[in-house]
Amino acid sequence: xxxxxxxxxxxxxxxxxxxxxxxxxxxxxxxxxxxxxxxxxxxxxxxxxxxxxxxxxxxxxxxxxxxxxxxxxxxxxxxxxxxxxxxxxxxxxxxxxxxxxxxxxxxxxxxxxxxxxxxxxxxxxxxxxxxxxxxxxxxxxxxxxxxxxxxxxxxxxxxxxxxxxxxxxxxxxxxxxxxxxxxxxxxxxxxxxxxxxxxxxxxxxxxxxxxxxxxxxxxxxxxxxxxxxxxxxxxxxxxxxxxxxxxxxxxxxxxxxxxxxxxxxxxxxxxxxxxxxxxxxxxxxxxxxxxxxxxxxxxxxxxxxxxxxxxxxxxxxxxxxxxxxxxxxxxxxxxxxxxxxxxxxxxxxxxxxxxxxxxxxxxxxxxxxxxxxxxxxxxxxxxxxxxxxxxxxxxxxxxxxxxxxxxxxxxxxxxxxxxxxxxxxxxxxxxxxxxxxxxxxxxxxxxxxxxxxxxxxxxxxxxxxxxxxxxxxxxxxxxxxxxxxxxxxxxxxxxxxxxxxxxxxxxxxxxxxxxxxxxxxxxxxxxxxxxxxxxxxxxxxxxxxxxxxxxxxxxxxxxxxxxxxxxxxxxxxxxxxxxxxxxxxxxxxxxxxxxxxxxxxxxxxxxxxxxxxxxxxxxxxxxxxxxxxxxxxxxxxxxxxxxxxxxxxxxxxxxxxxxxxxxxxxxxxxxxxxxxxxxxxxxxxxxxxxxxxxxxxxxxxxxxxxxxxxxxxxxxxxxxxxxxxxxxxxxxxxxxxxxxxxxxxxxxxxxxxxxxx
Numbered sequence: 001x002x003x004x005x006x007x008x009x010x011x012x013x014x015x016x017x018x019x020x021x022x023x024x025x026x027x028x029x030x031x032x033x034x035x036x037x038x039x040x041x042x043x044x045x046x047x048x049x050x051x052x053x054x055x056x057x058x059x060x061x062x063x064x065x066x067x068x069x070x071x072x073x074x075x076x077x078x079x080x081x082x083x084x085x086x087x088x089x090x091x092x093x094x095x096x097x098x099x100x101x102x103x104x105x106x107x108x109x110x111x112x113x114x115x116x117x118x119x120x121x122x123x124x125x126x127x128x129x130x131x132x133x134x135x136x137x138x139x140x141x142x143x144x145x146x147x148x149x150x151x152x153x154x155x156x157x158x159x160x161x162x163x164x165x166x167x168x169x170x171x172x173x174x175x176x177x178x179x180x181x182x183x184x185x186x187x188x189x190x191x192x193x194x195x196x197x198x199x200x201x202x203x204x205x206x207x208x209x210x211x212x213x214x215x216x217x218x219x220x221x222x223x224x225x226x227x228x229x230x231x232x233x234x235x236x237x238x239x240x241x242x243x244x245x246x247x248x249x250x251x252x253x254x255x256x257x258x259x260x261x262x263x264x265x266x267x268x269x270x271x272x273x274x275x276x277x278x279x280x281x282x283x284x285x286x287x288x289x290x291x292x293x294x295x296x297x298x299x300x301x302x303x304x305x306x307x308x309x310x311x312x313x314x315x316x317x318x319x320x321x322x323x324x325x326x327x328x329x330x331x332x333x334x335x336x337x338x339x340x341x342x343x344x345x346x347x348x349x350x351x352x353x354x355x356x357x358x359x360x361x362x363x364x365x366x367x368x369x370x371x372x373x374x375x376x377x378x379x380x381x382x383x384x385x386x387x388x389x390x391x392x393x394x395x396x397x398x399x400x401x402x403x404x405x406x407x408x409x410x411x412x413x414x415x416x417x418x419x420x421x422x423x424x425x426x427x428x429x430x431x432x433x434x435x436x437x438x439x440x441x442x443x444x445x446x447x448x449x450x451x452x453x454x455x456x457x458x459x460x461x462x463x464x465x466x467x468x469x470x471x472x473x474x475x476x477x478x479x480x481x482x483x484x485x486x487x488x489x490x491x492x493x494x495x496x497x498x499x500x501x502x503x504x505x506x507x508x509x510x511x512x513x514x515x516x517x518x519x520x521x522x523x524x525x526x527x528x529x530x531x532x533x534x535x536x537x538x539x540x541x542x543x544x545x546x547x548x549x550x551x552x553x554x555x556x557x558x559x560x561x562x563x564x565x566x567x568x569x570x571x572x573x574x575x576x577x578x579x580x581x582x583x584x585x586x587x588x589x590x591x592x593x594x595x596x597x598x599x600x601x602x603x604x605x606x607x608x609x610x611x612x613x614x615x616x617x618x619x620x621x622x623x624x625x626x627x628x629x630x631x632x633x634x635x636x637x638x639x640x641x642x643x644x645x646x647x648x649x650x651x652x653x654x655x656x657x658x659x660x661x662x663x664x665x666x667x668x669x670x671x672x673x674x675x676x677x678x679x680x681x682x683x684x685x686x687x688x689x690x691x692x693x694x695x696x697x698x699x700x701x702x703x704x705x706x707x708x709x710x711x712x713x714x715x716x717x718x719x720x721x722x723x724x725x726x727x728x729x730x731x732x733x734x735x736x737x738x739x740x741x742x743x744x745x746x747x748x749x750x751x752x753x754x755x756x757x
Contacts, residue, residue: 001320003040007047008327011055015750020056023049051327055752061107063158068134069699072106073099073167075128077174079109079181080284081188082121083213086533089114089121092156093129106133107157114162124182126171133160137698137755139508140727140745143382143454143549144542152753153287153328184209184284190414194422198429200436203232207399207407210234210283217535217573222436225443227370227388228395234283236338239276239292241400242408243300246275269303272296279408287326288334294322295338311346315339333380337373340464344372348471366392368471375455375463375489382548384450387442398435403428453551455489463489493551496520500609501734502636506669507546508723508745509538511697511704512566515643515669516546517634520608522556523547526632526643531569539570544577546728554578556607560585560596561629561645586617586628586645599630601658610734611635615663616647616655626672627651633665636734641667642687648672652683663687666739667731668718670694674705684716690739691719691731698724725757 011017026049033042080092090113098106110133114121121127135158138147151159162168187209195201195214202214212233215223223229230237250271254264276296280289295318302309309317319339322329329335348368349361366389374384385391410424442448455463466485469476497503499520507514509529517524525547529538547555558580560568568591574580575594583596584603604613616631629645642665647655652671655663668689671678673696692713696704705722713720719741721729726744733739746754 001043001316003043004047004050005320005323005330007044007049008051008323009047009330010044011048011051012327012331012751014752015754017052017055017059017752023052026052047323050324054327058152058155059752061155061157063107063110063133063135064104065135067100067104067106069132070100071163072131072133073128074106074110074131075171076126077181078121078123078125078127081123081181081185081211083211085213085535087116089117091121091123093127096126109155110158110160111151111156112160112162117162119168122182123185123188124173124179126173128167128169128171130163130165130167131160132163133158134699135755136753137724139510139542140749140754141507141542141546142728142745142749143545143547145545148754149328149331149751153326153332180281181284184282187282187411187414190418190421191411194410194414194418194425198425200429200432203432204403204407204425204428206232206234207238207404208282208411210286210289213535217540222439222443224383225385225387225448226391226395226439227385228391228439230337231392231395231399233288234279234286235288235334236292236295236342237396237400238404239279239289239296241404242279243272243276243296245405247272247300266304269300273300287329287332288338290326291322291329291332291335291338294318294325297321311350312343315342315346333376336376337380340372340376341369344368344467344471347372347468362397363389363393366390366396371470372464372467375460375467375486378450378452378455378463378489379457379460382452382454382545385448386450387445387448391439391442394435394438398431402431406431450490451548451553452490453492453494453549455492459488459492462486494549496551497608497732497734500637501732502610502634504634504641504667504731504733505546506693506695506723506729506731506742507538507542508727508729509542509695510724511673511700511702512538512569513561513645513669513673513695514538514543514570515695516543516550517612517641518550518552519610519636522607523552523554524557524559524612525555525574526559526630527561527567527645528558528570528574530566537570537573539572539574540577541570543570543574547578552578554581556581557612558583558594558596559599559630559632559643560587560591560594561631561643562625563587563590564625564646567645584614584630586630587625599632609636615642615659616651618654618658621651621654623650624648631655634733638737639667639733639739640665641669641731641733642689643669644671644678646672646675646678648675648677649680652678652680656682656686660686666690667733667742668692670705670709670720672704673702674709675702676706676708679709679712681712681715684712684718688716689718691721691742693729693731693742694720694722694724696722696724700724 030042030045074095075097076093076095078091079094082089082091093110093112095106095108136148136151191205195205205214206212247268251264251268254267273296276293280293283289298318298321345365348364370389377384406424406428410421413421462485466482469479469482497518497520503518505516512530513527514529515526528543531537555578560571571591583594584599585591585596586599588596588598599614600619601615613633615633617628626646626648627650629647632643634641663686665687668687670692674694694705721742723729727746729742729744731742
């Protein structure tokens with residue numbers, strides 16, 4: 001089983017899949033290995049074949065390039081409870097029929113957004129839509145989320161939006177099709193008025209059917225800092241809890257009734273699996289619940305078949321079953337966290353001569369899981385909630401004994417006696433409010449979290465070995481060596497630029513701008529990208545993970561070039577997540593919390609041998625907001641980079657007149673994302689950049705960078721790199737005599753599911 005999992009894992013690291021004809025010799029080789037009883041090698045090859053076959057099927061279900069941005073007519077079913085927020089409705093759409101060019105194919109499932117829609121969509125409804133689709137594509141940055149992997153794992157072959165059209169119309173439903181989704185929609189509708197005024201309605205809603213969209217960013221911060229976020233996401237612990245409740249109740253009833261021809265344990269096992277299946281269904285069979293359901297199925301099957309399976313063998317069998325059903329599970333943090341957590345509990349609890357007292361046992365389990373998961377939390381999330389054992393000591397019983405049963409019972413009662421169901425949710429909200437005061441206080445402590453850059457795999461493996469030793473029975477000599485094995489992971493730091501050198505990274509933030517310049521001991525952030533909603537902005541989703549990944553714990557200087565939302569949208573959340581020193585901006589009144597100073601020509605400073613100087617705006621200039629953007633020049637050794645914000649033609653004329661030949665730079669961040677109103681010929685001839693970096697959204701509605709601008713860049717022999725195609729762009733300044741080409745993150749991080757230019 002381990003060999004099979006190793007074969008599956010090998011495929012997930014490939015930058016591209018082998019030709020499909022490779023399956024033929026692979027199957028022939030498998031037959032030969034089985035015949036000669038080379039079982040381990042045969043299992044590895046079987047894992048490779050299985051993972052490749054499923055990957056081919058999934059990749060083939062993506063939107064063809066020829067259909068991108070074409071208007072299509074789709075018929076299908078709303079396959080998820082729509083998420084409505086700020087005038088946008090997002091939902092999954094299962095396609096039944098398509099009107100497209102002859103021979104064209106579309107994916108079976110797409111993710112759509114309907115902007116400014118006055119129509120209320122419901123899960124399970126059939127619709128005809130006029131849509132525009134694009135291939136799965138997401139922002140790609142070091143330390144950030146791989147959105148393309150998320151789409152691939154959820155079998156979403158395209159994303160797009162519904163166009164305003166007379167052809168958008170509701171169709172007659174098909175009998176019994178997606179009845180389950182309609183049931184989830186009815187439950188969501190019943191919950192909405194009950195939880196509207198609840199202080200923690202988003203968390204209670206998540207406990208009922210896994211919809212976490214209404215949990216506020218502030219609540220997520222508290223949950224993450226205290227290590228209790230796992231309690232609000234329906235996953236292994238929740239499914240196991242419900243399965244355990246159903247198992248125990250059915251066992252008791254079957255033993256008392258004694259009317260079944262089946263043994264009580266068999267009845268209990270079936271009831272436990274049925275409870276797990278129903279709760280997984282409430283969560284729409286999300287990927288974490290599918291993993292947990294497979295694990296429960298394996299355990300209950302062992303009970304039904306009366307197989308005496310050792311705990312660790314059972315865990316291994318469950319892992320094998322999960323990977324067999326979903327090879328991509330190996331890439332999910334939840335897979336490793338759940339299996340390592342269970343392994344840690346078995347390690348400290350199984351085969352003990354005397355079981356500990358209940359309170360001591362609960363503390364042992366919380367301590368063991370916190371210690372065992374610490375290396376993985378650093379690897380996946382770059383942080384360890386240090387107060388997690390204490391917080392979970394109270395939170396786990398509260399959620400397991402009170403909150404989850406109250407929420408599920410309340411949801412069941414809503415269709416029978418609405419006031420009683422509402423009262424149960426009110427009681428759950430009141431209990432959570434009292435507990436939240438403690439969680440909030442713990443999250444506010446300065447030592448609540450350990451935050452650092454991602455350690456390498458070898459350091460993570462050593463730390464896991466250290467946890468194994470530290471959690472071993474007391475009789476094991478020299479257990480302190482386990483702490484030594486933790487040291488590499490806890491002290492790992494990426495290499496900083498040498499004195500006199502700088503690393504400039506233009507982050508991939510879609511239609512916006514966010515640039516980070518690091519010197520030997522200092523960090524500057526120039527613009528913070530967009531704020532896309534009240535729950536998502538670039539500061540928390542891209543900038544903070546990137547800075548943490550680079551080992552940065554403080555932003556020494558923050559520059560907001562101007563007040564457009566796609567440049568300043570992430571500033572507030574970045575300042576909330578990380579200390580910020582000085583701040584500059586051309587519109588300081590728009591960022592009162594950061595108390596920025598006005599940027600103006602002539603302001604300069606030097607860090608670690610790297611010189612920074614504002615060239616613009618002039619103190620007397622009163623042009624447009626774009627033309628008042630801060631323009632910053634960074635000089636490291638013989639190299640110069642020019643960061644321009646959204647300046648346009650008028651500001652460029654002024655810069656050429658003021659600086660002339662002194663305006664030259666090796667690297668130019670394209671003004672205004674490559675808009676035709678910027679990058680004028682005189683300006684480009686004076687700057688004479690070797691490289692132009694463009695920050696633009698994939699297939700953005702503005703058409704940036706404009707074709708006329710690209711031609712102007714070509715006229716000055718500048719090499720153009722676009723974040724939409726290459727991901728985050730990394731530039732090294734001050735190293736050697738010639739400037740090296742930028743390194744796109746897509747070229748260093750690439751998997752077979754990744755978007756290709």
